[in-house]
Amino acid sequence: MNNKKIRVLIAKPGLDGHERGARIIAYGLRDAGFEVIYTGLRQSPEQIVSAALQEDVDVIGLSILSGAHLSLTKKVVDQLKSNDAEDILLVVGGVVPEQDVASLKEMGVAGVFTAGTSVSQVAQFISEQVNA
Amino acid sequence: MYKGARVETIVSISWETLLDGVKKGNVRSLARIITLVENREPGWKDAMKSLYPLGGKAKIVGITGSPGAGKSTLTNAVARDFVARGYTVGIIAVDPSSPFSGGALLGDRLRMRDVVTLPEIFIRSMATRGALGGLCQGARDIARILDAFGKDVVIIETVGVGQDEVEVVKAADLVMVVCVPGQGDGIQALKAGIMEIADLYVVNKADREGADEVVADIGGMLDISDNGGRPQPPVIKTSALANQGITELVDALVQGFESGRNADSWQAQRVKEEILTLVETEILDYLRENWERTGDLDKAVEGILEKQTDPYSVVDSLLPLIREASRSKETT
Amino acid sequence: MKDKQNNCDCRENLDRIAREEKTWQENLVDKRVQRFNLEKSPTSFYTPNATQNFDFLEKVGFPGQYPFTAGNTPFDFAKANEKLAAQMNFRPDWGGTRGVGKYGGFGTAADYRDYLKRMHSMGRFGGPNMAFDLVTQCGYDSDSPMGEGEVGRVGVAVDSFRDFCVIYEPYTGDLEIDKVPSNFTINAPCAIIIAMYAELARSRGIAPAVLRGTPQNDILKEFIARGTYIYPAGPSLRLFRDTLEFMRKHMPLLNVNSIGGYHIREAGATRSQDLAFSLANAAAYIREGVNAGLDPNDFLTKFTFNAFGGSMEIYKEIAFHRASRRMYARMLKEEFGVTNPKAMTIRQPITAHIGCSSTTLQRTLNNWARAMVGGVAAGMTGSLPGVFPPWDEPLGLGHSQEAVQMQLDATRILMHETGLTDVCDPWAGSYFMESLTDELEADALAEMEKIQGMGGAVAAIENGYMPKAVAKSAYEKQKRIESQEDLVVGVNCYTGEHEIDVTINREVEATYDPALMASCEERQKATLQELKRSRDGKTALSLLSTLRTHARDESKNLMPDICECVKNDCTLQEVCDVFREVFGEAQPVKL
Numbered sequence A: 001m002n003n004k005k006i007r008v009l010i011a012k013p014g015l016d017g018h019e020r021g022a023r024i025i026a027y028g029l030r031d032a033g034f035e036v037i038y039t040g041l042r043q044s045p046e047q048i049v050s051a052a053l054q055e056d057v058d059v060i061g062l063s064i065l066s067g068a069h070l071s072l073t074k075k076v077v078d079q080l081k082s083n084d085a086e087d088i089l090l091v092v093g094g095v096v097p098e099q100d101v102a103s104l105k106e107m108g109v110a111g112v113f114t115a116g117t118s119v120s121q122v123a124q125f126i127s128e129q130v131n132a
Numbered sequence B: 001m002y003k004g005a006r007v008e009t010i011v012s013i014s015w016e017t018l019l020d021g022v023k024k025g026n027v028r029s030l031a032r033i034i035t036l037v038e039n040r041e042p043g044w045k046d047a048m049k050s051l052y053p054l055g056g057k058a059k060i061v062g063i064t065g066s067p068g069a070g071k072s073t074l075t076n077a078v079a080r081d082f083v084a085r086g087y088t089v090g091i092i093a094v095d096p097s098s099p100f101s102g103g104a105l106l107g108d109r110l111r112m113r114d115v116v117t118l119p120e121i122f123i124r125s126m127a128t129r130g131a132l133g134g135l136c137q138g139a140r141d142i143a144r145i146l147d148a149f150g151k152d153v154v155i156i157e158t159v160g161v162g163q164d165e166v167e168v169v170k171a172a173d174l175v176m177v178v179c180v181p182g183q184g185d186g187i188q189a190l191k192a193g194i195m196e197i198a199d200l201y202v203v204n205k206a207d208r209e210g211a212d213e214v215v216a217d218i219g220g221m222l223d224i225s226d227n228g229g230r231p232q233p234p235v236i237k238t239s240a241l242a243n244q245g246i247t248e249l250v251d252a253l254v255q256g257f258e259s260g261r262n263a264d265s266w267q268a269q270r271v272k273e274e275i276l277t278l279v280e281t282e283i284l285d286y287l288r289e290n291w292e293r294t295g296d297l298d299k300a301v302e303g304i305l306e307k308q309t310d311p312y313s314v315v316d317s318l319l320p321l322i323r324e325a326s327r328s329k330e331t332t
Numbered sequence C: 001m002k003d004k005q006n007n008c009d010c011r012e013n014l015d016r017i018a019r020e021e022k023t024w025q026e027n028l029v030d031k032r033v034q035r036f037n038l039e040k041s042p043t044s045f046y047t048p049n050a051t052q053n054f055d056f057l058e059k060v061g062f063p064g065q066y067p068f069t070a071g072n073t074p075f076d077f078a079k080a081n082e083k084l085a086a087q088m089n090f091r092p093d094w095g096g097t098r099g100v101g102k103y104g105g106f107g108t109a110a111d112y113r114d115y116l117k118r119m120h121s122m123g124r125f126g127g128p129n130m131a132f133d134l135v136t137q138c139g140y141d142s143d144s145p146m147g148e149g150e151v152g153r154v155g156v157a158v159d160s161f162r163d164f165c166v167i168y169e170p171y172t173g174d175l176e177i178d179k180v181p182s183n184f185t186i187n188a189p190c191a192i193i194i195a196m197y198a199e200l201a202r203s204r205g206i207a208p209a210v211l212r213g214t215p216q217n218d219i220l221k222e223f224i225a226r227g228t229y230i231y232p233a234g235p236s237l238r239l240f241r242d243t244l245e246f247m248r249k250h251m252p253l254l255n256v257n258s259i260g261g262y263h264i265r266e267a268g269a270t271r272s273q274d275l276a277f278s279l280a281n282a283a284a285y286i287r288e289g290v291n292a293g294l295d296p297n298d299f300l301t302k303f304t305f306n307a308f309g310g311s312m313e314i315y316k317e318i319a320f321h322r323a324s325r326r327m328y329a330r331m332l333k334e335e336f337g338v339t340n341p342k343a344m345t346i347r348q349p350i351t352a353h354i355g356c357s358s359t360t361l362q363r364t365l366n367n368w369a370r371a372m373v374g375g376v377a378a379g380m381t382g383s384l385p386g387v388f389p390p391w392d393e394p395l396g397l398g399h400s401q402e403a404v405q406m407q408l409d410a411t412r413i414l415m416h417e418t419g420l421t422d423v424c425d426p427w428a429g430s431y432f433m434e435s436l437t438d439e440l441e442a443d444a445l446a447e448m449e450k451i452q453g454m455g456g457a458v459a460a461i462e463n464g465y466m467p468k469a470v471a472k473s474a475y476e477k478q479k480r481i482e483s484q485e486d487l488v489v490g491v492n493c494y495t496g497e498h499e500i501d502v503t504i505n506r507e508v509e510a511t512y513d514p515a516l517m518a519s520c521e522e523r524q525k526a527t528l529q530e531l532k533r534s535r536d537g538k539t540a541l542s543l544l545s546t547l548r549t550h551a552r553d554e555s556k557n558l559m560p561d562i563c564e565c566v567k568n569d570c571t572l573q574e575v576c577d578v579f580r581e582v583f584g585e586a587q588p589v590k591l
Helices: A020-031 A045-055 A069-082 A098-107 A119-131 B006-012 B015-023 B027-038 B044-054 B071-084 B135-149 B162-169 B184-190 B211-224 B246-259 B264-294 B296-305 B311-318 B320-331 C011-035 C082-087 C109-121 C161-167 C190-203 C220-224 C233-250 C262-266 C271-291 C296-302 C314-336 C366-379 C401-417 C431-454 C457-462 C465-482 C514-534 C537-551 C559-567 C572-583
Strands: A007-013 A035-043 A059-064 A089-094 A111-113 B059-065 B089-095 B104-106 B121-127 B153-157 B174-179 B200-203 B235-237 C129-131 C182-185 C213-215 C257-261 C303-308
Touching: A007 A020, A007 A045, A007 A069, A020 A035, A020 A059, A020 A089, A020 A119, A020 B104, A020 C465, A035 A045, A035 B121, A045 A059, A045 A069, A045 B027, A045 B121, A059 A069, A059 A119, A069 A089, A069 A098, A089 A119, A098 A111, A111 A119, A119 C465, B015 B027, B015 B044, B015 B135, B027 B044, B027 B121, B027 B135, B044 B135, B059 B071, B059 B162, B059 B246, B071 B089, B071 B153, B071 B246, B089 B104, B089 B135, B104 B121, B121 B135, B135 B153, B135 B162, B135 B264, B174 B246, B200 B211, B200 B246, B211 B235, B235 B246, B264 B296, B296 B311, C082 C401, C109 C161, C109 C514, C161 C190, C161 C514, C161 C559, C182 C190, C190 C213, C190 C233, C190 C559, C190 C572, C213 C257, C220 C233, C220 C257, C220 C262, C220 C271, C220 C457, C220 C465, C233 C271, C233 C296, C233 C457, C233 C559, C233 C572, C257 C262, C257 C271, C262 C271, C262 C303, C271 C296, C271 C303, C271 C314, C271 C431, C271 C457, C271 C465, C296 C303, C296 C314, C303 C314, C314 C366, C314 C431, C366 C401, C431 C457, C431 C465, C457 C465, C537 C559, C537 C572, C559 C572
Parallel strands: A007 A035, A007 A059, A035 B104, A059 A089, A089 A111, B059 B153, B059 B174, B089 B121, B089 B153, B174 B200, B200 B235, C129 C182, C182 C213, C257 C303
Antiparallel strands: none
8 A cells, every 4th residue: 555745854054043934834734744854943954965865855945034045055956966866856935036036946946935925835836846 | 957856766766776775875775765665665565575684683772751751852862872882873753643634744853963964873754654554563664674774773762642652662672761850640651551661761851850759750660560570670860961871871771782672482472463463454455445446345334324234244244355365465 | 889980980881881782783783794694793892891890090000100001101202302303304224323223234344344334424323233144143153164154144243352343443433332332133142242342342441331232132032933042041041140240230221131022923923922922031031130139120121122023903913012011010010029110111112013024025015005004003002103114125135225215204204294193002991902902911911821830931942832832823824824814915815917016116225245245254264263373372262161160150150251251362152162062052942
């Protein structure tokens, strides 16, 4: 009997301590039937990717509100590449100005979710991407 | 360019490649095998068959206790100490699945900050998934895979509530029960099934008021309990956050590895239970699949609700399927 | 019934009203409900029966008098100078020599110093109102791998006393630090910054006793919201105690703290959680001072609050501020025996507002209308009718000149054209508002009791109760928005194709040079390296070792040691690392 669940890692890289969005997403994705691994604050890119590999997640969600989204996401992408884990879907949420969305997508981020995004939109996006 | 292409990878990587990866110490292969076995993907049993002979060396420690007892923090401290002594450690952190959505919020990792990046440590969060296929079996499978991977010690940390944890720790060689001061009712709860399986008691947060009372309470309960002639389990005081008492605790665990419940009769009992669990799951899965396909189950439910029959008669009428199931097993 | 109450409140009259209400409900309301095919009436109406036994003096009192429900003062500084402000074209965002300048900070200490100089050359004075970068806020130096990419980003990087002195270089003469105040938005390493401020004064031959300003120094809310904690809550509170003792003794004009209810609500707390958690935190700080033998009648005159959180629900926000003032005053009187009226008020820069979390990215300009509602609520709760925040807040790009102008003008319109603030507590005695205030107070008191039952704020942080409660409330709110139970214009309703996204020009003043931002990490690291090379390393090491010994002794006040450390070029992280070693680090909360 197949018992597959989509597994998602939610992490806050850097030192930004605003957890509201990350926590809402964690709760929301759980209620959408996902298994959510919540790693909390101040995660280094190494920690995030190492956790993602051990937990064999389908998706990594980064929440960044400090404005450091470009450099922090870049580091996570680099870590994923050097670990040969480019198949893991990467999404970013937080305060991301319009012009940076394109830069993030260019790095390989599949989805960028800013203020006003509903959890159901995020859940749907992930389901579609993972099951595509 | 970075590209999310998960599905292709799953399909393209075969069991053989993954098993080979595990044998070579590849962490991703290990993680993926765990997923596939946990999901009961086709071929999982064959994978377990080929992993089984590789294991048998790891010592499996079960950690249980009420929520808020500091189990994750303790796991962190214990794992760190094991690594310092030259052991490699696998950690299985169990959290409950939501009964409504089937999803889960797995947050134990976040309390294991000191060890998350150590190369000697592999941490896997596991949801109870409605105990499909037996929660104990799920944890046992993962522990076995970690064992085959070469981990010296596997720690299973339970949810900390209800019958589930009693189930999970059955997969362990040594069971450690964590208590804290200020949770009087927590000790009461221990009486329900945990006392029989505990090999070691830990009073965590022992820097708090009332720690000695908890030690005394446990001692009192042990005095009056019947533990089948085994030696009295030790009670150890720790403060995981301040890293106090951890050396003593790990000493006790190591000693337990040597002297623990290795009696043949107990091992045999455990193997027997595992076989029965696996068989039970297989049969139930088979039956459910069949009943759902044929619609017999729905029809039976309808019949009972309309008072045309009763659950007992339904069971008897459905039983032939079991015989069919056993026949089909023989042929595959 | 007391005889002071007139016949409007007497029993028979209330009974008569109740009978009339019943008739009205049946004859008018229920029929209308039926006619419109509703389940129940979408409105409510309050009669004197909603506030039975209402004792005006006990519940409201006079503005500036216990229990301060009607306001901290009959009128404040801004109201007294309202006309003058118009005559002198006053712009609060530019700061005056009396107050602090605009909140900000970026780059290296030298970058921020040059920025402040530039502001001064433009006539924008006012003391430094410092935002620190996250590296500093979390107790790391700029060369820590933890801070990579974050140096100088959301504030200025301060690794050492030398950095601190560099920032203050433009503050001499008319702007000497005995003349202008400073604000420091920092919590976990706050003791170090306070020590630097004192040492700065001493190095200039100025007595720390004349320094003014406000350090945020509210570590407890960091565990509930915002997240820049370092040590566990218990030892963090001990460091607070040390700063409190030190400031009362050596820097008596400096405010002690700025207790934040704002962050707690922004993190998702409900109104009653916000109120209860903030006051529980306040109680923990006060208890710490009292246990240290200090007189709350004295030190509470220097406690401030960083506003409570806000929302769009205007009545409830007004009730919130009335309840908060009353609850705080009562708590101080009944629990701590405070008698000094000056020590019993919630001193805060603004009262009601909508909170940044009420603003929307969608059709951003609408936030101007939203913030205006907050300004009206503020004007009705005893403060400047401050319209907050600027409408482009959720864009995350810095406030534009246009948005700030519109914010200022909105406030001015409310101030000068409406007469909004000509009456103190215009809602006093309203059947509806008084019962709403009572209700909120009761909810918050129940929540506070729960926390007290756990052993107070520190215990309710350590067992995860407060942070988890806030996270759950945030999620509940999100679910209400997604199910359209709560409506947000332009977000989950009125999003059709015929709606227009109105935009206007936005010019963000080039406050922070992007080129400087890009290079600041390297430059700040070089400065730090130079410091470590040129300082007397032996002295620094021995001072840190003394600090370590004293930190282990809970009865010791660590401020004199911290002062010695910073004066002798120990870095911020070196001091924090000593505390990390002795106190341990705070555990994150499991959801």
